[in-house]
Amino acid sequence: MKLFLVDDHPVVRAGIKALLEGEADMEIVGEAASAEEAVRGVALREPDVVLMDLQLGDGPDGVEATRRVRELPGGPKVLVLTTYETDADIVRAIDAGATGYLLKACPPDELFQAIRAAARGESVLSPKVAAKMMRRMRDPGPALTAREIEILELLARGAGNKEIAKALFITEATVKTHLNHVYGKLGVDTRTAAVTAAVERGLIRL
Amino acid sequence: MKLFLVDDHPVVRAGIKALLEGEADMEIVGEAASAEEAVRGVALREPDVVLMDLQLGDGPDGVEATRRVRELPGGPKVLVLTTYETDADIVRAIDAGATGYLLKACPPDELFQAIRAAARGESVLSPKVAAKMMRRMRDPGPALTAREIEILELLARGAGNKEIAKALFITEATVKTHLNHVYGKLGVDTRTAAVTAAVERGLIRL
DNA sequence: GTCAAGCTCAACCGATCGGTTGATGCCCGC
DNA sequence: GCGGGCATCAACCGATCGGTTGAGCTTGAC
Secondary structure (H helix, E strand, O other), rough: OEEEEEEHHHHHHHHHHHHHOOOOOOEEEEOOOOOHHHHHHHHHHOOOOOEOOOOOOOOOOHHHHHHHHHHHHOOEEEEEOOOOOOHHHHHHHHHHHOEEEEOOOOOOHHHHHHHHHHHHOOEEEOHHHHHHHHHHHHHOOOOOHHHHHHHHHHHHHHOOOOHHHHHHHHOOHHHHHHHHHHHHOOOOOOHHHHHHHHHOOOOOOO | OEEEEEEOOOOHHHHHHHOOOOOOOOOOEEEOOOOHHHHHHHHHHHHOEEEEEEOOOOOOHHHHHHHHHHHHOOOEEEEEEEEOOHHHHHHHHHHHHOEEEEEEOOHHHHHHHHHHHHHHHHHOEOOOOOHHHHHHHHOOOOOOOHHHHHHHHHHHHHHHHHHHHHHHHOOOHHHHHHHHHHHHHOOOOOOHHHHHHHHHHHHHHH
């Protein structure tokens, strides 16, 4: 089974390589520290599974890299191996075509199993991630509208209702209506709390 | 030279171990995934240098672990090896007694040099971190007081002035005074903007 | 000992925000 | 066609926030 590593941390790449050395059925055929390198390397090496970090320094992130890798002819499975487990990251990664989502904090055995499962095309999630998804399924949560997200993004920059209104070509009254909806959906009652809640849920990015 | 690893990610611990295998003068005498384990392990193994991650899962973080390790009789040097480079993290780590601050994204050679330097008691910083510190030195920037940071942290949770006042056992008037100072120092004029500005500058964490 | 800086508090005012109610138009799915 | 969700707007009110001025206190530096 041919593997390809994408992670901007040399330490992490070395760690994965070291861990996989004991697994006879796995071979690392290449690695990359950025999205661009990843796409080139994967096209060249044609691995079976790509282990992908979501944080890749400054350029395009792992989600974008996942999308591009999947678009390659004969694109391999992508197993996301990252540090965080925010809803937005998980959803975006899966949406971009990732086959699984693992946390770096997981025990090595779990990683091995997940790689083999990913190679078979099975969807694997870290127990913690799976639990999070289940919670989301049981309680679908807020589901903000596009307009409400726009409001939130301006809110996060510290804009007042008047500024938001101008920026979106609506009246202040409408802004307030949207905000009240957002408050309700996020379970908060101030604009500042709305921003942090939205960031924590991965609805917006600072 | 005896090293001790503290990182909650098995992958990262494996990576550091793998990288250090080629260095004849370094030996890993123990590792830990949490602050508690770290203190126990360091007391037992008496390493020369501790490589410390700042994010350690749920319990006390690496800063706290650093502080406790340094308080041990014959406490070793602590070299922080982490992912982020926010001002707050750097300052808190140094303040807790860390000898150096490295990023996991740094090339392995840099890591080796830094470990040796740390063992000699020299203060080492990642080039990126050093550059950041230099920027801060050139342009001292805001330099918020401890009290102002406390205010900001509560602010970030969406607390109103009244709540902040209660939490810090001061009056609302004082809170407003502090806030006005914060606004001035951060160059903003609303509480929400203050939060995002503070997060972006690494003054607080969400 | 003086001076600066930080923390504390007070009173006041206008601007903004939060909450409510009610209303209109649009588009989608049943 | 008709309900329902979404986006839009209006008017009102109390609460909160932002800005200002001024002042007392402690602490540490020069």
